[in-house]
Amino acid sequence: MRIERVRVENFRSHKISEIEFKPGINLIIGQNGAGKSSLLDAILVGLYWSKRLRIRGLKKDEFTRIGTRGAKIEITFEEDGTKYKLLRDFSRNISYLKRFDGGEWRHVTETNMESVSAFIERIIPYNVFLNAIYIRQGQIEAILESDETRDKVVKEILSLDKLEAAYENLKDVVRTIEERKKSKEDFLKKTENIEELIKLNEDKLTETLREINEILSRLPELKSKAREIEEEVNGLDNLRKRITELELKIEKLNSKKNGIYGKITQLEKGIEERKEKIKELEEIVKILPDLEEKEREYQRLLKFKERYTSEESRLEKIINRLKGIKEELEDKLKNAKEKAERIRYIQRQLEGIEESMKELEQFASKFEEVEQMRRQLTRLKQYLGGLRPEEVKELLNSKRIEREEIKVKINEINTKIGEVSQGIRERKKAIDELRRAKGKCPVCGRELTEEHKAKLITKYSKEIKRLEEELEIAKTNKEELEKKLRELENDIAKLSSLSKVAEQVMELEKELEGVDLEELGSKKNEYEKLRDRYSKLKGELKALSADARKVPSYENRIREIEEEIKGYEERLKELREEMRKLGFSTIEELSSKLKELEEFHNRFIEVSNAKKELEELKKKLEDDKKELDKLFEELASVEVEIEEISEELEKIKDKYSEEEYNKKRNELLKLREEISGMEARKVELEKRRDEIKRLIDDLKKNKKEREEAKKEIERLDKALKRIKELRNKIKEYKTLAKEDALNRIGEIASEIFSEFTDGKYSGIAIRAEDNKIKLFVVYDGVERPLSFLSGGERIALGLAFRLALSMYLIGRINLLILDEPTPFLDEERRRKLIEIMERHLKKISQVIIVSHDEELKDAADHVIRIRLEDGISRVEVIA
Structure with missing residues (x-):
């Protein structure tokens, strides 16, 4: 990505x-x-x-x-x-x-x-991103905290978690296959006697079919006889039902006739009572025309009073509310005019501040620039560790000269070591020749005796020992010089880096010469105070402007409200004039007149109600007379119907015999029970027949499945063997992949960590154990635990390990x-x-x-x- x-x-x-x-x-x-x-x-x-x-x-x-x-x-x-x-x-x-x-x-x-x-x-994957790509602030050394977490991260980065999942999934597959195989084996064992079961059930099927055929041959005759008897029973049953039906009708009609007699008596009594009440109400209603004129006057004055009271209250409330709004607007108008005056004052202030800020702005910018240079100068001097810039160059030149001198000395020692080594080889060669020589001496040419040979060998042996001592001293001196040379190389590298810093220090000091920081700071502070003052005034101006702009709208609204008040006061005046035209100067006078008319109003209501009652009674009287005529007609009709039904009942009773009905019904019940039993047995036998057929089919199917099961067990055995081999290969590959990756990550991390620590640690060691990845640091050739590190070194190791993870992923x-x-x-x-x-x-x-x-x-x-x-x-x- x-x-x-x-x-x-x-x-x-x-x-x-x-x-x-x-x-x-x-x-x-x-x-x-x-x-x-x-x-x-x-x-x-x-x-x-x-x-x-x-x-x-x-x-x-x-x-x-x-x-x-x-x-x-x-x-x-x-x-x-x-x-x-x-x-x-x-x-x-x-x-x-x-x-x-x-x-x-x-x-x-x-x-x-x-x-x-x-x-x-x-x-x-998210965990790969968070652990190998995105190293968050403060999380550099988190990778060092837990061996288990480190193992989990590495597995996800290398996709080993997928291999582990595949390994475990194959384990489930093995278990599934073994369960499938056992299921098939159990099936074979359970169906060993399949042939015997098929023969047994075929015999049962033959016997069941024979019994079904016997039932089917007897059922038609029984059903035919039952139908004949059922027709006779149904005829008698219909006569019996008709007798019961007619007797119930007669009983209901007699009850209805008695009810009609009661209604006629009650209606006749009610008609007489209504006639008496009508005469009384007709006397009361005669005074109604005299009361109607008083009622009209009462209603006219009452409606006016209600309208007057409601309208007067409403208008007075509106006027008072408008006057209140007007007072509030007048206060706001006064306040807005004061703010407008404050705005003019602030604008004059801002103009002056802007001029002053323009003059001081360059000093403030210069102060920030100088301050940044001073902070940078301080950091650079701290980096120099107390050395003056000129001292850095002097030290660097001194170290370089010393380095060249040491190189010359090492070359001289190397020459001497070569010469001494050559002398040793020559003398050892001479000794070997002397030991083999006979006759003349191979060195001086004289006659070689055993005594002379021994002297020469002793002489050369002493010289070899002396030269070996010189060689050891030279090598020791060389090692000391080489060690000092490495130290000088490190010092020179550090001083070379410090030399660039020293140049920056001198450049910054030169730029800061003659700068009056105190004066610049004073100007900057003055600028910032003015800026703060300017900002506050701007804010106040913004807040004031919104209210000040409302002055014209306040003035317009006050004029509008004054016009509204005037209009409502005119309407109130017109309402009071209307009351005077009615002949009343005050609302109290009007109320007094209404009280006088109230007695006539109440009497009018009573007489009006009597008139309504009179009209209702007259209507009900007519309705009752009509109802009485209908009841007499209905009574005559019921008596005729009772007579007709009684005649039909007598004729039916002559045809019906209860004893014959019960005899035929019992005979029919016995036949039905016999038929029902046979049909139930037939259904039971057919059900058994179907079950036996299904069982035979299932047994034959199982017989065929036994052959398939034997073949499947063979296939499952082969698959089981292949999957177990595959699991072993995945396990081997996972181990090799993890080891190879950890070796490469360890190499990269070792190189980076060694550089971070200037070679104090030669590297790191990584070991995978179960679900853990353990880290060690190599110090002085020995593996040390992470607790051996200082806080800063832990940060360096954490960063080195994370960088190694990222660099390992290069390409992916x-x-x-x-x-x-x-x-x-x-x-x-x-x-x-x-x-x-x-x-x-x-x-x-x-x-x-x-x-x-x-x-x-x-x-x-x-x-x-x-x-x-x-x-x-x-x-x-x-x-």
């Missing part, structure tokens, strides 16, 4: 930020809190936002910029030659991933959060992200990190580093600076 562009909106301190990342080392620098690490978090959230991140405690509220509806993240990246564009819009809770294909962008996932995360997980994953790798490194290790970046990290296609350390710029290919201005992160491309 290579990230090309990241764009964020409303993400923490970033309102809108966009960064293009290029191949090589991309460095994001800036002060703490500027929003550097937020961009890396945006990459993590953009790629992997899902339940996993939410479960880990990361919430949308934590990264959403305050006062906005939600963050928005866009990431453009390239993977395996294909360009992708990813979007997460948290304000609308949507997400998508598109691929650039055929000149246009095409969707590759559904538009939801989880689908996008699942696709990214297939490209780079060419991306590394480091978040603040230097805070826990001392000056020397920070310098080493720069060297490692230049030598090792250049091998990775794309590296993204976030740091506040300006020194890392020297090793970066592209530099991006982030500043915090007014609470908002700003992005600036430097190189």
Whole structure:
């Protein structure tokens, strides 16, 4: 994966930020809190936002910029030659991933959060990204905490977890096959006597079919006889039912006749009572015309009073409310005019402050520039460790001269060692020749005697011993000089680095000569005070302007309200004039008149009700007379119907015999029971027949399945053997792959860690044990536990191991992200990190580093600076 562009909106301190990342080392620098690490978090959230991140405690509220509806993240990246564009819009809770294909962008996932995360997980698993690609701030040494966690990370990076899953899955397959085989074997054992069972059930089927045929031959005759008797019973039963039906009808008609007699008596009594009541009401209603005139006057005055009271109250409330609003508006108008005057005063103040700020702004900028130079000078001097810049060059030249002198001495010693070694070889050769020689001496040519031979051998042996002592002294001197030469080489390397720093120190000191920092600081403070004063006045001006602009609207509204009050007062005056025209000067006079008329009103209501009652009684009297006539007609009809039904009943009773009916019914019941029993037996036998047939079919099927089972057991045995062989091969491959990867990771980590510690540790050792990966450091040729390391060395080891993981993945994953790798490194290790970046990290296609350390710029290919201005992160491309 290579990230090309990241764009964020409303993400923490970033309102809108966009960064293009290029191949090589991309460095994001800036002060703490500027929003550097937020961009890396945006990459993590953009790629992997899902339940996993939410479960880990990361919430949308934590990264959403305050006062906005939600963050928005866009990431453009390239993977395996294909360009992708990813979007997460948290304000609308949507997400998508598109691929650039055929000149246009095409969707590759559904538009939801989880689908996008699942696709990214297939490209780079989350744990691989978090442990081998993205090294978060403060998490460098976390990889050292647990052997088990380290093992889990390595397995995921190497995809060994998939091999383990395959190994375990094959175990389940073996168990499934063994269970299948046992099932087949059990089936064969259970069906050993299959032939006997088939013969037994075929005999049962023959006997069942014989019994069914016997029943089928007898049933038709019985059913025919039953139908004949059933027809006779049904005829008698119909006569019996008709007798009962007619007797019930006569009983109901007699009851109905008695009811009609009761209604007639009651109606006749009610008619007489209504006639008496009608005479009384007719006398009362005669006075109604005299009361109607008084009632009309009463209603007219009552309606006016109700309207007058309601309208007067409503108008007075409106007038009072409008007067209250008018008073409030007058107060606001006065206040707004005062604020308008304050605005004019502030504007004059701002004009003066702007002039003063223009004069002081250059001094404030100069002070910031000088302060930054002074801080840089302090850091550089600390790096020099108390040495003066000129002393660094003197020391460097001195060390170089000393190095050349030592090289000359080593060459001289090497010459001497060669000469002495040659002398030793010559003398040993002479001794060998003397021991073999006879006759003349091979050295001096004299006659060689045993005595002379012994003297010469003794002489050469003493010379060899002397020369060997000289050789040992020379080698010791050489080792001491070579050790001193290595120390000088290290000193020269350090001083060469310090020499560049010393030049920067002298340049900065030269630039700071003659700068009056106190005066600049005073001007800066004065500028900042004016800026604060200007900002406060601007804020006050903004707040005042809104109210001051309302003066005309307040004045217009007051005039409108005065007109409204005047209109409502006129309507109130018209209402009171209307009451005077009715002959009343006050509402009390009107109320008094209504009280006088109220007695006539109440009497009018009583007489009106009597009139209504009279009309209702007359109508009911007519209705009762009609009802009485109908009842007499109904009584005559019922008496005729009773007589007709009684005649029909007598005729039917002559035809019906209860004794004959019971005799035929009992005979029919016995026949039906016999038929029912035979049919039930037939159904039972047919059911048994079907069951036996199914059983015979199943047995024959099992017989065929036995042959198939025998063949399947053979196939399962072969498959079981192949799968067990495959499991063993996976296990062997997993072990070899893990060992090979750990060896390579160990080599890379050893080289980086050794550089970090200036060779104090020759490397690291990695051992895999069960589900653990153990780490050791090699010191003085001996493996030491991690507890042997200091705090700074642990950071260095953690960084070395993580870098080794990333570099091992080169070719599969060419991306590394480091978040603040230097805070826990001392000056020397920070310098080493720069060297490692230049030598090792250049091998990775794309590296993204976030740091506040300006020194890392020297090793970066592209530099991006982030500043915090007014609470908002700003992005600036430097190189």
